C-alpha cells in the first residue's frame with residue numbers, strides 16, 4: 530500500500546492530507562483564512578502568503594497526527610506547485626520539498642487544476658478518458674482528460690472564472706466573501722424568473738464561457754430598483770436569476786463539449802464536475818441532467834472535496850507515484866501553469 534502526504538496553499542486555504550492508493554483519506558485538514566481577508570472583500574496575496582507560513586507546520590502536524598503515522602511511513606510528498614498566488618505556492622512547495630528531502634521520499638509537484646480534475650477518481654474510481662467541467666474561483670474550463678498529465682482543453686472562459694463571477698455578485702449584493710455559497714443560500718428562496726438576465730454565448734458554437742455581460746446585466750437590474758438598501762426578497766430573486774443564468778450557460782457549453790469529447794475519446798463514458806463552484810447543488814443538478822440527456826454517467830465529488838483541499842493534492846501524488854512521475858527538488862513553483870503544459 531502507498532501513502533502520500535498532500536499540501537495545498539495556492540489560494541486562501543492552508544491544507545494537508547494523507548491519502549492511500551486504496552482511496553482512503555486518512556487525514557484531511559483544511560484551515561481557511563477568511564478572517565484575515567474579510568475587511569478587504571477578497572484574498573490579499575501578501576496576507577495569504579504570511580498566513581500560510583504561520584499555519585503550514587501546524588496543519589501538516591495535525592494531518593500526520595490524524596493519520597496516526599510518522600513521516601517515515603510515507604511513500605511520497607505531494608504539494609501544489611502552481612498555478613496560484615505565488616507567495617502561498619512557494620510556502621507549500623518548499624514545505625513539501627523539505628519533508629521529502631529530510632525523509633528521502635519522492636516529491637510530486639502537483640498542478641492544482643489537475644488535482645481538481647483527478648478528484649473524481651479518488652471519490653468514485655472514474656476510468657479515463659472522461660470529460661471534466663472545472664469551475665473554480667480562478668478557472669472555468671471544459672477539459673478532455675485522457676490520463677494523468679494528458680489533458681486537452683476544449684473551452685475556457687474569455688473573461689471571469691465562474692467562481693469569480695459568483696464572488697463579484699456576492700460583493701455587489703453585500704453578501705460578503707466568498708460569494709458562491711452565500712449566493713446559493715440566497716437563491717434557494719428566490720424567483721429566478723423575476724429579472725430577465727442574458728445567457729452568455731448560449732446557442733453559439735464552441736465551449737467557451739463568458740460571465741462579464743451577465744454581471745453587468747445584474748448590476749443594471751440592481752440599479753433599476755428603488756434607491757436604498759436591497760430587500761431580502763430582491764437579493765433572493767437576483768441570486769436565483771443569476772444562478773439560473775449560469776446554469777443555463779454551463780449546460781449549453783457542456784453539451785457542445787460532449788459532442789467534441791465524443792469525437793476525441795469515443796470510449797469515454799463520464800462527465801465530471803470539479804472545483805469550488807461544483808459544490809453548488811443547483812449547478813450540479815443541471816449538469817447531471819445534461820450528462821443524462823447525452824448518455825453519460827455524471828460524477829461530482831462531495832462539496833468538501835470540490836473546494837480547495839489537500840486530499841486532492843495527495844491523490845494526484847498517488848496517481849503520479851504509480852506511474853513513476855516524481856519531480857526533482859529543483860522544480861520551480863509556477864504562478865501560471867496551464868493543464869496542457871503538464872507532463873504525463
Ligand code: KG4
Nearest residue numbers: 665666667692707709710805806809836837
Ligand atoms: O476550487 P476553489 O476552492 O478555489 C480555487 O481553486 O479557485 O473555488 C473557490 C470558488 C470561490 O469563487 C467560491 O465562491 C466558489 O468556488 N464556490 C461556490 C460555491 N462554493 C464555493 N460557487 C457557487 N456555489 C457554491 N456553493
Ligand code: ZN
Nearest residue numbers: 645665805837
Ligand atoms: Zn482550487
